[in-house]
Amino acid sequence: MPDTVLDKLPALFATVLLGWAAARWGWLTDGARGGARGSAGAGAAADPARVLSAAAQYLFIPALLFRAMARLDFSHMPWRTLAAFYGPLLVMVLVVYGFKRWRLQGGGGMAVSSATAVVPATRAVTAGFGNSVQVGVPLIAALYGDAGLAIHVAIVSLHALTLLTLCTVLAEADLARARLRRAGGGHGALGATVRATLRATLIHPVVLPVLAGLAWNLLRLPLPTPLDEWLQLLGSAVAPLCLLLIGLSLGRQSLHGTLRGVFSIAVLKLFVLPVLVWLTGHFVFRLEPLPLAVVVMAAALPPGSNALIFAQRYRTLETETAAATLLCTLAFALTAPLWAMAMARL
Template sequence: MPDSVLDKLPALFATVLLGWAAARFSWLTDGRPGAAGASAGADPARVLSAAAQYLFIPALLFRAMARLDFEHMPWRVLMAFYGPLLVMVLGVYTVQRWRLHRGEGMAVSTGTAAVPATRAVTAGFGNSVQVGVPVIAALYGDAGLAMHVAIVSLHALILLTLLTVLAEMELARVRMRRASGGGSIGATVRATVRATLIHPVVLPVLAGLTWNLVGWPLPRALDEWLQLLGSAVAPLCLLLIGLSLGRQSLHGTLRGVASVGLLKMLLLPTLVLLTGHFVFRLEPLALSVVVMAGALPPGSNALIFAQRYRTLETETAAATLLCTLAFAVTAPLWALVVARI
């Protein structure tokens, strides 16, 4: 792996370790486990997660959508990447939902309803910024980075929006079943639409997209403020990974982590490689970029998703960390595979 990438990884792991230490030694609860803040329900991880969900990530998403240049998007490259990605993500969601309903029948609760969407987002959402940008820049230069940035610009819009809708649909079904013993399709749709539109991921995406389509420029002061807020997302999400790992045992999560790792770092790049090469006939540079983007480890936004729905938090944090470690080995292998083709 290029030196510039190796220089980046220690900072990521050090930030995760800082979060782990903060959880282990109760630095965020006055140094005492079960201190007043914690006993009052002010769990530091929950507070930081809420700040990321409702303040920093919305600023990042709104700014990205408002500045997106649709006229110069490499659409063939995007289709070669997002086509197999969506097929895999929807496949994971379908299988997980089938297993959930087979295991619990009609008794699916609000605590488990979001499990299929959470596993799907972890298996599909790559760390395209913190790891992807330095990797692509180091391996493929400015031309490759331009393609990768186009992929990044639609990443949250497509994956988080889709899986948020699926999670909210499942939650709406559970709530309607509890409220009225079944609930009509129309009521479920209305509840899903309402919950989705006010979601802290979907709302800023739609607002930024509207701003973009209207053609308004972002005022410099607003742009700098949004950029400042968005810059907090990376370190905050890494801290949350460490906090989640420090508070709970990994016992019982390794099977799920292994499944996510195989899906995210083996199956997805394979599907992207086959689609890009045989279906879209991408040139070597474009093919290399999409395959490496597909091979990235899970991104920390997956943990924010898990924490919002309070499900699979430790598994998602462990998958993010361990797959990032594994990426130091798998990245050169995928680069070599594409180079041989």
Template sequence: MSEAIFYKLAALISVVALGWFVGRMRWLGQPEPGGNDPARVLSNAAFYLFVPALLFRTTARLELAALPWLTLAGFFIPVLGLIVAVYFWQRSRLRAGAPVARPSVQAITVSFGNTLQIGVPLAASVFGETGLAIHITVVSLHALTILSLLTLLVELDLAREQAEAQGSSLLSTLLATVRNTVIHPVVLPVLSGLVFNALGLRLPALLDEVLQLLGTAVVPLCLTLIGMSLAYYGWPAAWRSVVLLALLKLLLLPALVLGFAHGVLGVGGMPLAVIVMLAALPSGSNALIFAQRYRCEEGETTAAIVLSTLAFVLTAPLWLALLSWMKF
């Protein structure tokens, strides 16, 4: 692992540790029983303000005609396939009384990678400017694709649960799902950005500057949030699930991308190496924001993010060595 990536990892862990210290000292206040704790307040700020600004700006500026669709398919089809598999697996094991958002929360933990704080310096240092360009292209669709699918799944589960409690019809359940999915702080800015893009409009300079400024707050805020969540929620008592989530993210997902992209679609060379390493990244902080949005498995998700980030120091060289041995 290069020195640049090591320092990025060290900086990331340092900010998380700083967030933990702030939460441990309760500098931002005590959690309220049955109410909002400071970590959730920060999560809401990210979910309702900073992340939507980032997503809208990204989709509004996306050059759809120039996208490498074969490479994107080689990455996103296995990723979305794993999301669906984990979702239905966890849903089949869901016990009575358990939060219905759990399958979706676990699915995002094993699929949403840390593509910015770790992914960008990794791609730049290992693959150079050409590889970094491919990485950024995939990242431009990363959040909007994964978050949109999982928002649809979790909102459908919540609407179904509410319908069963109230005795509502199937039609009203579907209408509630569509409404809650579209009018959502993740999906709505994505759809708005795509419409803006399709109309051939350009962001005014002032609006673009405002959106960029808001978007830059996502990374430090989310890293601090991970540390604060550790302080408020603690480490989960059951480690088996946390370890499994980390292994699925670090080992199974990149293996699926490698097998599908190369074996089925015939993607090779640098594009293949870039998307395999992108899939091998540790879980990203958006998984925690998603968990806190639906008040489900915040402690487990936080632990999985931290564990996968630490373990990435060991798994990243293994994947790089395998790709080098396979001459990609």
């Protein structure tokens, strides 16, 4: 693995470790002086993970997404290369979602709780959303230089827009269906589900800033420098905050019962997805060696921390998602050189 990536990884793990230590020793709660657990009342009064997650969801991530969409230059996008990446990615995400939803329906679990209802969408976004910035940018820049980085930046620009929006729609649709089942919805249930899904999706803290930024872009409105600087400042908090949340989630709960799900995510994200992207890019889109190598390496990236924000918003699979993000990043130190060598032989 390139030295620039190796230089990045210790900082990522150190931030996760900081969050873990904060959870174990109660640094962010009123019960910090009382030890690792603190008082029950203090924990109930203000869960630091929930507070930080809400700040990320409602303040920092919306600023990042709005700025990214408002500044996106659609006229210079490598659409064929993007199709080779996002085509198999979206297929895999939908298959993971469909399979998990089928399993839950078979067990009658879809109507049990809101947390259960969004398990399929959460597992799907974790299996598909890669760490394209913190790990991907230095990796691609080191391996393929400016030419490769330009392709990767195009992938990054649509990453959150595509995956978070899709999985948000799926999650909100499942939530609406679950609520209607518990309420005994009958005639007109389909229309009510659609209305509830659209309403919840449009006011979602991920989708709304994306749509607002897209509208700003299409209207060709300039971003005033003070506004651009403010949005950039807010967006810069996303990476360390998400890493801290991974550590907080791991420090509060046991990994017991999560390793099977983590293993399946690792197989899908580190092996299955890059193979699918390579097959699509090589045999369907006939990409040149450089763009093909970039999309395959982008597909092979470990899960990104935005998947945990998704899980925390819906309060489901939080520990599994945090563990998958951390352990897959560790495993990526072994799988990345294998994929880089394979791409070098093209």
